[in-house]
Amino acid sequence: MRRLSDVFFARPEATIFIVCVALIAYFAYRNSTFYSYYNIIVMAQYMAPIAVIGAGEVLLLDLAEIDLSSGQVFLTAPWFVVIMGQHGVPLGWGIGLSLLICCLIGAFNGAIVVWLRVPSFVATLGVNYVLAGWVLIASSDITTDMPGTTGKFGAWFGISNWSEGLWGLGIVILIWALLKGTKFGVHTTATGGNELGAAEAGVRVRRIKIWCFVILALVAGFIGIIDSIRIGSLDPAAPGLNEMLAGVTAAVIGGTALTGGKATVVGTLIGAIVLGVLEDGFNLIGISANWFILVEGAVILAAMAVNVQLGRWTLKTARR
Amino acid sequence: MNDAQPEVAADPGDGPPGNAAVSETDAGRVARLDSLGDRDVILHTEGITKGFGALLVLRGIDIHLRRGEVLGLVGDNGCGKSTLVKILCGFHRQDEGEIFVEGEQVAFHSVKDARQHGIETVYQDLALIPALSVYQNLFLNREITRFGPLRWLSNKKMRQMARQYLDDIKVQVSSVDALVESMSGGQRQAVALARATVQESKILLLDEPLAAMGAKESALVIDLVKDLSHNRGVSMIIIDHNYQHLFELCDRLNVLQEGRISLDLRVEDTTMEELTALMVAEYRRRIMLGHQELRV
Numbered sequence: 001m002r003r004l005s006d007v008f009f010a011r012p013e014a015t016i017f018i019v020c021v022a023l024i025a026y027f028a029y030r031n032s033t034f035y036s037y038y039n040i041i042v043m044a045q046y047m048a049p050i051a052v053i054g055a056g057e058v059l060l061l062d063l064a065e066i067d068l069s070s071g072q073v074f075l076t077a078p079w080f081v082v083i084m085g086q087h088g089v090p091l092g093w094g095i096g097l098s099l100l101i102c103c104l105i106g107a108f109n110g111a112i113v114v115w116l117r118v119p120s121f122v123a124t125l126g127v128n129y130v131l132a133g134w135v136l137i138a139s140s141d142i143t144t145d146m147p148g149t150t151g152k153f154g155a156w157f158g159i160s161n162w163s164e165g166l167w168g169l170g171i172v173i174l175i176w177a178l179l180k181g182t183k184f185g186v187h188t189t190a191t192g193g194n195e196l197g198a199a200e201a202g203v204r205v206r207r208i209k210i211w212c213f214v215i216l217a218l219v220a221g222f223i224g225i226i227d228s229i230r231i232g233s234l235d236p237a238a239p240g241l242n243e244m245l246a247g248v249t250a251a252v253i254g255g256t257a258l259t260g261g262k263a264t265v266v267g268t269l270i271g272a273i274v275l276g277v278l279e280d281g282f283n284l285i286g287i288s289a290n291w292f293i294l295v296e297g298a299v300i301l302a303a304m305a306v307n308v309q310l311g312r313w314t315l316k317t318a319r320r
Numbered sequence: 321m322n323d324a325q326p327e328v329a330a331d332p333g334d335g336p337p338g339n340a341a342v343s344e345t346d347a348g349r350v351a352r353l354d355s356l357g358d359r360d361v362i363l364h365t366e367g368i369t370k371g372f373g374a375l376l377v378l379r380g381i382d383i384h385l386r387r388g389e390v391l392g393l394v395g396d397n398g399c400g401k402s403t404l405v406k407i408l409c410g411f412h413r414q415d416e417g418e419i420f421v422e423g424e425q426v427a428f429h430s431v432k433d434a435r436q437h438g439i440e441t442v443y444q445d446l447a448l449i450p451a452l453s454v455y456q457n458l459f460l461n462r463e464i465t466r467f468g469p470l471r472w473l474s475n476k477k478m479r480q481m482a483r484q485y486l487d488d489i490k491v492q493v494s495s496v497d498a499l500v501e502s503m504s505g506g507q508r509q510a511v512a513l514a515r516a517t518v519q520e521s522k523i524l525l526l527d528e529p530l531a532a533m534g535a536k537e538s539a540l541v542i543d544l545v546k547d548l549s550h551n552r553g554v555s556m557i558i559i560d561h562n563y564q565h566l567f568e569l570c571d572r573l574n575v576l577q578e579g580r581i582s583l584d585l586r587v588e589d590t591t592m593e594e595l596t597a598l599m600v601a602e603y604r605r606r607i608m609l610g611h612q613e614l615r616v
């Protein structure tokens with residue numbers, strides 16, 4: 001008979017879930033503001049982009065690839081909207097076209113990796129800097145207001161309290177369903193787990209890879225537009241790599257392997273919550289941002305070490 | 321070019337006993353197939369060549385497989401047996417030459433194309449995904465889905481069918497949810513074979529299906545192969561280095577040497593000793609021919 005604890009610990013999300021609960025309990029105990037309505041909204045807004053980028057990166061990590069440009073796509077998508085608006089493109093069209101360009105950027109990333117066989121780490125790093133440079137040039141390095149922040153539209157797409165958090169959650173659930181519930185998801189995991197074997201079984205591994213890059217770029221761009229509508233202005237010098245790394249960190253501490261074939265969107269969501277809780281909690285109890293960085297590093301190391309060990313113990317009984 | 325005569329002439333001393341008889345029955349000679357006339361032939365090829373970069377692996381393969389027949393393919397390591405199988409199942413594309421299924425020329429652009437012609441494969445490397453479960457591997461790329469274009473997986477149905485089928489063919493796994501990475505080599509092989517047979521197929525290509533198996537599991541696979549061949553009329557090409565298995569399972573044997581089919585023998589016309597001797601003789605003959613060609 002399987003003990004409940006076996007089943008629980010066999011899940012890659014187990015470690016991060018315990019860490020998450022412990023952190024929430026700790027900060028709630030230290031400072032009651034932590035679980036105030038307003039603070040929860042602030043945390044949700046902070047977590048949403050991390051969770052979305054992280055969930056999108058899970059698709060690529062599952063393939064044993066990575067996209068370092070996702071954070072910069074997140075920052076650049078609203079700039080597309082702004083620049084097109086300056087050229088007279090209506091807002092709705094601007095957003096639609098911006099998302100289309102994001103998809104093309106994703107397809108470009110995928111094509112370089114698949115056809116030119118450039119490692120994704122290098123290819124997407126290049127794309128990251130190209131986009132960052134373009135933003136600086138196109139904006140003339142001037143902070144700009146984001147359009148679309150008024151009225152019903154604005155309320156739906158970022159302004160109202162829960163808008164960003166709910167969009168984030170919705171996208172994460174979609175990616176989770178895609179990965180766990182569809183043929184596409186199984187083929188993604190198969191490609192990451194044994195690319196040659198998957199190809200021999202007839203899986204279109206190249207097509208799968210390109211689509212994963214496209215999906216990540218699309219969701220990153222979308223949540224980027226939402227995020228900047230909420231904030232209301234765009235900073236051309238914001239570093240995209242940070243946002244990308246936060247997403248990848250959430251994925252990795254959540255139990256996703258960098259080596260492919262082991263991916264958990266649920267773990268990534270919990271990972272994003274942990275990062276949000278840490279950042280916010282440290283703020284509240286008055287510890288400086290510098291300590292946050294140090295502790296974040298320690299959490300990553302600890303979570304990874306525990307995950308790897310648990311993975312070894314439970315390999316034989318692992319269940320999906 | 322007549323292949324049989326020089327063989328005897330070039331190396332009369334080493335010819336096995338019975339060599340003359342073999343020559344008379346036309347075995348020992350590459351069978352030229354009057355292809356479209358023979359309605360019994362389910363799969364045949366004409367002049368298949370394949371190279372990887374500068375390495376020319378296959379130099380003109382003519383094989384034929386009759387309906388319900390089990391054809392054994394033997395040859396040294398690295399002679400191109402797996403490459404040939406991967407061409408026949410649509411994974412590789414041949415450089416030259418044609419493939420015919422039931423007399424009709426086909427062009428496989430993908431493994432799926434070949435599957436649609438009823439060709440299933442067990443690869444030498446098994447092509448299993450360690451991180452996926454038994455039933456996910458069994459149904460890889462033939463997932464049962466619903467809700468149309470969403471391709472939502474019917475896991476329940478696939479689990480149930482997998483359990484049922486594995487029971488039917490007496491393959492034992494702890495659970496259809498067990499990950500393949502937790503299984504032994506023999507179990508993996510059984511899962512790979514189950515995957516190739518879970519759906520009806522006309523032609524089965526088995527690349528060393530017994531390589532990692534113990535005696536009991538081998539017997540299980542041998543029984544399954546016999547059942548597929550006798551009761552379901554599946555035609556098969558089997559690659560194996562074990563002559564005992566081949567003589568037990570096959571109707572006919574083809575030897576692949578130096579990129580060509582050098583020998584085509586019916587199992588009942590030959591013995592293991594003779595086959596070995598013929599292969600050695602053929603090998604020597606080709607070396608001598610090679611020297612002559614160089615001198616000319």
Ligand SMILES: Nc1ncnc2c1ncn2[C@@H]1O[C@H](COP(=O)(O)OP(=O)(O)OP(=O)(O)O)[C@@H](O)[C@H]1O
Nearest residue numbers: 372375377395396397398399400401402403404444
């Ligand atoms: N994808 C490939 N790229 C380059 N060379 C290859 C490739 N596949 C096979 N080869 C080469 O082609 C030759 C034939 O390989 P193949 O796997 O078909 O041999 P085999 O007859 O199946 O051998 P074995 O009995 O060891 O399985 C080998 O020299 C191998 O190195």
Ligand SMILES: [Mg+2]
Nearest residue numbers: 401402444527
């Ligand atoms: Mg081989």
